[in-house]
Amino acid sequence: MALTHSRFVASVLIVAGLLAGAIVLANIQPTAAQTAPPISHMWVLSQAYCLPPQSDPMVAGLCKPQDVPQFGEIEIQLPGTPSTWTVQSVSPNLTPAGTQKLPNAGRITGTNELFLFDFLATSKGVGTIVIREFPPVISTSPSGVFTFTFNVI
Amino acid sequence: MANARISRIPLSNRHLSVATLAAAALLMSVEYRQPAGAQGPAFVEPQVRRSANGLLQTVLEMKLARAVVAGRTIEVSTYEGVVPGPTLRIKPGDLLKFRLINNLTLPGGVPPAQHIVFAQDVYERSMSMMRGMAHTLQEGHSAAPDPQEQLYSNIHTHGLQVDASGNADNPFLLFKPGESFDYRIQVPPDQPAGFDWYHPHKHGSTAKQLWAGMTGGIIVEGDLDRLPFVAAAEEKVMILNELWLDHNGHVPIGMPIPVAGHHGHAPFSSVPAIPSDTYYTINGVYQPTITIRPGQTQRWRIVNGAPHRLYLLHLDGHTMYQIAQDGITFAAPRPEQTILLAPGNRVEIMILGGEPGEYKFRALEYDQGHPGGAMPEDILGTLVSQGGRMRQAIPSRLIPPREVLGTTIARRRTVRFRGTTLHAPVEFFLDDKVFDPDRDDQVVKVGTTEEWTLINEDVFQHPFHIHVNPFQVVEINGNRIADPVWWDTFALPPKGTVKILMHPRPDVTCRTVYHCHILPHEDNGMMSAFSLVK
Numbered sequence: 001m002a003l004t005h006s007r008f009v010a011s012v013l014i015v016a017g018l019l020a021g022a023i024v025l026a027n028i029q030p031t032a033a034q035t036a037p038p039i040s041h042m043w044v045l046s047q048a049y050c051l052p053p054q055s056d057p058m059v060a061g062l063c064k065p066q067d068v069p070q071f072g073e074i075e076i077q078l079p080g081t082p083s084t085w086t087v088q089s090v091s092p093n094l095t096p097a098g099t100q101k102l103p104n105a106g107r108i109t110g111t112n113e114l115f116l117f118d119f120l121a122t123s124k125g126v127g128t129i130v131i132r133e134f135p136p137v138i139s140t141s142p143s144g145v146f147t148f149t150f151n152v153i
Numbered sequence: 154m155a156n157a158r159i160s161r162i163p164l165s166n167r168h169l170s171v172a173t174l175a176a177a178a179l180l181m182s183v184e185y186r187q188p189a190g191a192q193g194p195a196f197v198e199p200q201v202r203r204s205a206n207g208l209l210q211t212v213l214e215m216k217l218a219r220a221v222v223a224g225r226t227i228e229v230s231t232y233e234g235v236v237p238g239p240t241l242r243i244k245p246g247d248l249l250k251f252r253l254i255n256n257l258t259l260p261g262g263v264p265p266a267q268h269i270v271f272a273q274d275v276y277e278r279s280m281s282m283m284r285g286m287a288h289t290l291q292e293g294h295s296a297a298p299d300p301q302e303q304l305y306s307n308i309h310t311h312g313l314q315v316d317a318s319g320n321a322d323n324p325f326l327l328f329k330p331g332e333s334f335d336y337r338i339q340v341p342p343d344q345p346a347g348f349d350w351y352h353p354h355k356h357g358s359t360a361k362q363l364w365a366g367m368t369g370g371i372i373v374e375g376d377l378d379r380l381p382f383v384a385a386a387e388e389k390v391m392i393l394n395e396l397w398l399d400h401n402g403h404v405p406i407g408m409p410i411p412v413a414g415h416h417g418h419a420p421f422s423s424v425p426a427i428p429s430d431t432y433y434t435i436n437g438v439y440q441p442t443i444t445i446r447p448g449q450t451q452r453w454r455i456v457n458g459a460p461h462r463l464y465l466l467h468l469d470g471h472t473m474y475q476i477a478q479d480g481i482t483f484a485a486p487r488p489e490q491t492i493l494l495a496p497g498n499r500v501e502i503m504i505l506g507g508e509p510g511e512y513k514f515r516a517l518e519y520d521q522g523h524p525g526g527a528m529p530e531d532i533l534g535t536l537v538s539q540g541g542r543m544r545q546a547i548p549s550r551l552i553p554p555r556e557v558l559g560t561t562i563a564r565r566r567t568v569r570f571r572g573t574t575l576h577a578p579v580e581f582f583l584d585d586k587v588f589d590p591d592r593d594d595q596v597v598k599v600g601t602t603e604e605w606t607l608i609n610e611d612v613f614q615h616p617f618h619i620h621v622n623p624f625q626v627v628e629i630n631g632n633r634i635a636d637p638v639w640w641d642t643f644a645l646p647p648k649g650t651v652k653i654l655m656h657p658r659p660d661v662t663c664r665t666v667y668h669c670h671i672l673p674h675e676d677n678g679m680m681s682a683f684s685l686v687k
Contacts, residue, residue: 037223037417039400040430044412044422048577054424066426077412077524079575102413103526106612106647108575114413114525138575 042073047138050146061141065149073097074119076131076148079104081113083137088145091127093152095120110137121152193440193535199370199390200239204247213238215306215353215367216256216264222432223439227402229365230257230304236437237392237458238369241351245375246342249310254333257304260403265331272320275334279307279327283590286357300406303358304330309620310371311497312349312480312641314341314658317620317665324620324666325590325682327355341660345554346375347480348454348499350392356588356680360460360672364397364404366437368458377482382548386450386503389443393494393533395459396432397421405429409673410577413525420461420523421673424577433462433516433531441534443514445506450545452476453502457494460672462528463614463644464494465519468504468536469512474547477501481623481639484553491517495616497642497670503547504536512536522613522647524574554639562654563601568667568681570617570645571610572674579677581669587678593664594681600659606652609645615674618642619667621657621685628652642670657685 048054049063056062068074074094078085081101090096097118104114119129129148136144202211218234220227232238243249256264286302307326315322321338328334349371353362370390377383397419399405407423414420419431435441445451457464466473467490474486479499492500514534520527572581580587584594597603605624607617618641625637630649637654645651668680 037430037432039225040418040428042418042428043426044418045426046410046412046422046577047575048410049424051576054577064424075418079524102415102524104413104524107522107524109573116413116415 042075043068044075044077045148046077047079047146049148051138051140055140061139061143061145061147063146063148065151067151067153068121070121070124070152072121072152074121074150076117076119076129078115078117078131078133078146079108079111079113079138080115080133081111083111083133083135085115085117086132086134087117088130088132090119090129093121093123093125094127094129094150095122108138121150124152126151193442194438196389196441196443196534197436197438198240199237199392199436200233200235201242202239203242204244204249207244207246208248208250209241209243210250211241212252212254213308214254214256217258217260217262220437222396222434222437225398225402227396227398228260229396229402229404230362230367231365232367232369236366236394236396236434238351238367240370240372240390242372242374243340245340245344245346245373247340249338249340250336252333252335253308253328255304255306255328255330257306257330259300259304259406260401267331267333269333269335270328275326275328276319276323279325280590282327283325283356301330303361303406305358306353306355306362308336308351309354310338310349310351311618312347312499313338313371313373314344314621314623314661315339316661316663318663322620324354325664340373341658344373345481346373346377347477347482348372348390348456348501349480350456350458350499352458356590357676360409360676361404363458363460363672364395366394366396366434366458368392368394368456370454370456372454373480376552377477380548380551382450382546383452383476383503383551385545386452388452388454391435391453391455392458393455393464394434394437395462396434397429398432399427399429408577411524411574411579411673414523414528415525420528433459433533435534440532443534443536444540445504445536445538446540446543447506447509447538448543448545449506450547451504451506453504454499455494455502456499457496459496461496462516463496463519463521463616464516464533466492466494466500467515467517469515470507470510471504471512471536473502473504475500475502476551478638479623479641481554482552483638485550486547493519493644495614495642495644495670496672497616497618498640505545505547506538506543509538512538522611561602562604563598564603565606566595566603567606567608568617569608569610570615570669570679572613572679579673581674581677581679583668583679583681586681588668588680588682590682592682593684595683597657597683597685599657599662599685599687602654602656604652604654606650607645608650609648612647613671613674614644614647615679616642616644616670617651617667618670619655620665621661621663622655624653624655626651626653662686
């Protein structure tokens with residue numbers, strides 16, 4: 001019995017020691033992991049997609065098409081203020097997910113802020129987002145319209 | 154049984170002892186490792202290659218390689234398979250000979266067959282190719298550049314006051330994958346002791362290659378290192394990289410466009426777009442832990458190897474005693490709480506280990522004119538002060554640099570910086586012109602003093618860099634600088650004007666370049682060729 005008890009105590013101590021170490025390590029490892037930045041899942045487009053030489057040479061304001069996977073996040077960034085950008089239409093497979101403005105003074109001539117439009121590519125297929133600038137400052141189409149085309153795959 | 158009993162009782166005691174020791178050792182090791190484990194991986198020094206008997210002869214192979222950064226496996230273009238490349242330690246007067254082997258491939262590509270190209274052949278061929286690419290850019294035909302061109306490369310020894318022709322520090326050369334070239338760079342005997350660096354300089358692909366971390370340090374050993382308080386300080390090389398990575402851990406292959414990098418996205422997207430992130434690393438390690446003892450001095454040699462980010466450096470709880478700028482020593486240390494490090498800049502600082510504890514090494518929030526406002530603060534690493542106290546000190550005097558230039562000015566010039574990020578590719582100009590390798594925008598007489606007025610018409614801060622010769626900044630936005638120092642790269646203030654003096658060394662005549670060291674700007678036109686003549 002004494003032998004068994006000693007081995008039992010020794011085993012318990014070994015396990016306890018390992019557990020104590022593991023608990024301390026477990027408390028450390030997540031901290032290290034927390035320092036890593038999140039991985040982005042956002043497809044970011046700008047006015048450059050809708051201006052030469054990226055835009056359709058035959059149709060002013062028709063932006064360079066972009067592939068996006070289903071459930072991909074899309075953000076369109078457009079310089080404005082005092083002109084404003086307004087979403088005119090969105091295909092059903094692209095769901096609006098919010099808007100935001102950021103300071104952008106002096107970056108693009110004639111503008112002071114950056115308009116951000118977020119969308120989620122909810123279902124597969126081709127979809128478009130039509131955004132209008134009023135009054136037109138950087139858009140080259142007379143109507144001030146940029147048409148973004150996405151192929152959700 | 155009795156024997157068995159006797160033998161087993163000590164065994165239990167051994168178990169007990171082993172268990173106790175194991176638990177104690179585990180806990181002690183955990184306690185010992187806690188600062189590093191809690192804050193990130195340990196700081197690592199780049200590999201070192203040192204000259205001997207006046208010669209450093211080596212090989213720099215450019216190749217795709219894998220590494221782990223912040224727990225992610227990445228696959229990027231490297232020198233010698235590591236980020237950053239090896240540190241080259243030389244002395245004034247040394248001969249630097251190395252074979253540059255371009256084995257770069259796109260991810261998934263096949264390694265090219267190798268052959269050597271020779272100096273007599275390569276200059277005209279390089280000029281012809283560069284001319285073609287520059288003209289394509291000028292004519293706005295760059296909607297879909299050939300991805301293979303991103304693998305063309307060469308090398309620049311930034312900070313070395315050396316010849317820029319032939320097979321020396323020649324920015325007009327370029328090498329395709331599969332080609333090797335033998336560089337031969339004679340370092341002058343009066344090259345200042347300090348911290349310089351090397352990186353690719355092929356117009357059009359420089360930014361992409363630095364976003365991969367293709368950089369390496371050059372340490373010129375000399376008088377500064379022999380000062381007792383400096384010699385006693387533990388030295389650390391810190392190459393700051395800005396790794397731009399897509400989901401596959403590759404530098405995005407598309408054409409870069411600047412965007413607001415809020416909520417974690419990189420401050421650049423591409424055409425076509427792909428999600429991407431930026432990692433600010435020190436010697437290829439994300440947020441490393443640097444250790445120091447209380448009262449210990451350390452000498453940090455820091456280079457901004459990022460193609461785009463300006464770092465406003467700050468070390469919590471410590472004064473940074475700056476002892477050199479851009480490879481040239483100060484007459485005395487300058488105590489600083491923040492230091493602005495533009496792409497291309499180097500600083501050497503000394504620090505004195507503070508009370509035991511953890512201190513963050515930060516790039517503070519800073520507005521460099523990028524879309525969407527200021528670049529957010531980033532933690533670069535953690536300094537852990539621990540262990541026995543030391544009693545070291547910061548020196549009060551250093552080495553007086555070459556004297557401040559006088560006022561006898563042989564020639565005055567003006568260079569204007571302007572650009573726009575409206576289109577893709579972005580367009581950046583010097584004096585309303587994009588880079589043309591055939592055109593000399595200035596002809597400068599060596600051995601004379603010139604005053605250049607640099608006018609930044611943009612909100613973007615353009616770091617002006619000129620090859621071969623350093624300069625002194627003597628006036629910023631109309632305010633004279635009381636105690637000018639030497640620079641080879643200086644960030645022009647937004648919508649601001651800077652006056653510099655330079656005195657090109659009389660023994661180096663060649664064609665070379667000056668440019669903006671925001672490398673997406675340089676790649677898209679903001680560079681000029683010029684000649685240094687007798």
